[in-house]
Amino acid sequence: GQSDNITGQLLWSESHTPNRTDLTEQWDGRKINDGAGLLYWSHSTRKEDVFAQVQSFGKDFRADDGFIPQVGYSEAYLEAGYTLRPKKAFLSRIRLFSANYIDVRPGGDVLSQRLSFGSGMDGRWNSFFRYELNADAIRVGDQLLHRFRPRLQAQAIPGRVVNSLAIDTFFGQEIDFANGREGTGATIAGSFVLRPDEHLELRGNISRRWLNIDEPNGMKGRLFTAQVERLRTTLSFSARSFLRLIGQYTETKRNPDLFTFEVGPKTASFSGSALFAYKLNWQTVLFAGYGDERAFDSDTDKLEASSRQLFTKISYAWQK
Numbered sequence: 444g445q446s447d448n449i450t451g452q453l454l455w456s457e458s459h460t461p462n463r464t465d466l467t468e469q470w471d472g473r474k475i476n477d478g479a480g481l482l483y484w485s486h487s488t489r490k491e492d493v494f495a496q497v498q499s500f501g502k503d504f505r506a507d508d509g510f511i512p513q514v515g516y517s518e519a520y521l522e523a524g525y526t527l528r529p530k531k532a533f534l535s536r537i538r539l540f541s542a543n544y545i546d547v548r549p550g551g552d553v554l555s556q557r558l559s560f561g562s563g564m565d566g567r568w569n570s571f572f573r574y575e576l577n578a579d580a581i582r583v584g585d586q587l588l589h590r591f592r593p594r595l596q597a598q599a600i601p602g603r604v605v606n607s608l609a610i611d612t613f614f615g616q617e618i619d620f621a622n623g624r625e626g627t628g629a630t631i632a633g634s635f636v637l638r639p640d641e642h643l644e645l646r647g648n649i650s651r652r653w654l655n656i657d658e659p660n661g662m663k664g665r666l667f668t669a670q671v672e673r674l675r676t677t678l679s680f681s682a683r684s685f686l687r688l689i690g691q692y693t694e695t696k697r698n699p700d701l702f703t704f705e706v707g708p709k710t711a712s713f714s715g716s717a718l719f720a721y722k723l724n725w726q727t728v729l730f731a732g733y734g735d736e737r738a739f740d741s742d743t744d745k746l747e748a749s750s751r752q753l754f755t756k757i758s759y760a761w762q763k
Contacts, residue, residue: 444489451482456505477501479514490527496520502549516554520544536565555581561594570599583623590616590625607636617654619666622703626666628654646675662701669695684721690714694739711739713746730756 457476483496500506502515524540540563545556561575573596580589598609614629632650639645653668673691680686694711718732734752739745 446485446487448485449483452480454479454504456503458505475503475505477503477505477514479504479506479511490525492522492524492526494520494522516546516548518544518546534564534566538563553580553582553587555579566599568599568601570597572597579618581618583618583620586623588618588623588625590618592616604638605635606638607634609634619654619656622666624656624658626654626656628652642679644677644679646677648673656701664698664701666701667695667697669693682722684719687716687718687720689716707741709739709741711746713737726760728758730754730758732756 455476455478457474477500479498479500481496481498483494485495486493497517497519499517500511500514504511504514506514520543522540522542524538527537527539528535529537540561542559542561543557546554548554556579558578559575561573564572566572573594575594576591577594578589578591580587582588592613592615594611594613596609596611598607600607610631610633612629612631615627617626617628618624619626630650630652632648634648635646637645637647649670649672651668651670654666655664656666657663671691671693673689676688678686690713692711692713694709696709697706699706699708714734714736716732716734718730721729723729732752732754734750735748736750737746738749740747
């Protein structure tokens with residue numbers, strides 16, 4: 444089958460700030476108003492799909508009641524795809540696509556843009572694979588910085604014991620947003636879910652990112668390495684009770700000599716928690732928990748205790 448859809452929206456906002464001056468605010472009595480517009484078109488068949496959208500927001504457009512994170516720019520977006528469905532193969536669906544956009548300010552200056560080509564694939568074991576070639580340009584201060592970074596994503600649900608595996612990576616060129624310059628690096632994020640038996644579940648997440656710079660002025664080397672590791676263990680004793688343990692460690696190592704402002708060489712923290720729950724009946728649940736927070740102390744070069752919590756809670760539902 445084939446489907447086509449065209450949708451447009453025009454919005455207008457107006458607000459008035461009364462004359463008022465106090466210790467925390469200065470309202471100057473201005474009346475501001477501006478508009479916004481959106482138009483998109485989509486077309487799809489069994490194999491082909493195309494989506495195009497343009498939108499524009501005036502710099503004084505107010506969206507206090509909406510979900511618009513930015514105003515004062517215009518955007519054009521275009522995505523097109525072609526889908527293949529192999530038979531009797533490991534892959535059951537292959538979609539080749541291109542997704543591109545450009546954001547500009549009213550004067551025509553580019554805020555950000557992307558040119559992207561890739562493919563998404565479904566396979567056996569409820570698996571999904573995605574590969575992208577992304578060329579980005581992002582304005583940082585008064586500079587338009589560029590990066591080319593491929594993306595590789597894979598996830599699968601092999602079975603009951605190894606219930607989920609996933610990895611998502613970006614690698615190649617990167618942008619040092621803090622110092623406003625280009626570099627190289629990578630981001631690797633992975634997760635897993637293991638269920639050794641019907642009573643035990645292990646959920647793990649790990650992420651690691653690093654950025655290198657090589658400046659003509661001689662500044663060269665690893666700018667920072669950041670990582671996050673998290674493990675959640677849930678042990679169900681019965682239909683009435685369970686124990687949940689969570690541990691998370693975060694760490695960032697930096698080279699202060701490569702920064703344009705003052706930073707510390709290392710920050711780190713650890714948080715752990717334990718929660719026990721027991722259901723007395725279908726209306727009443729008893730909770731008991733413990734939490735422990737630790738932060739890295741540069742003087743001792745160790746994780747020092749920063750806070751501890753111990754709590755109990757009873758949840759009961761009254762009905763009339």
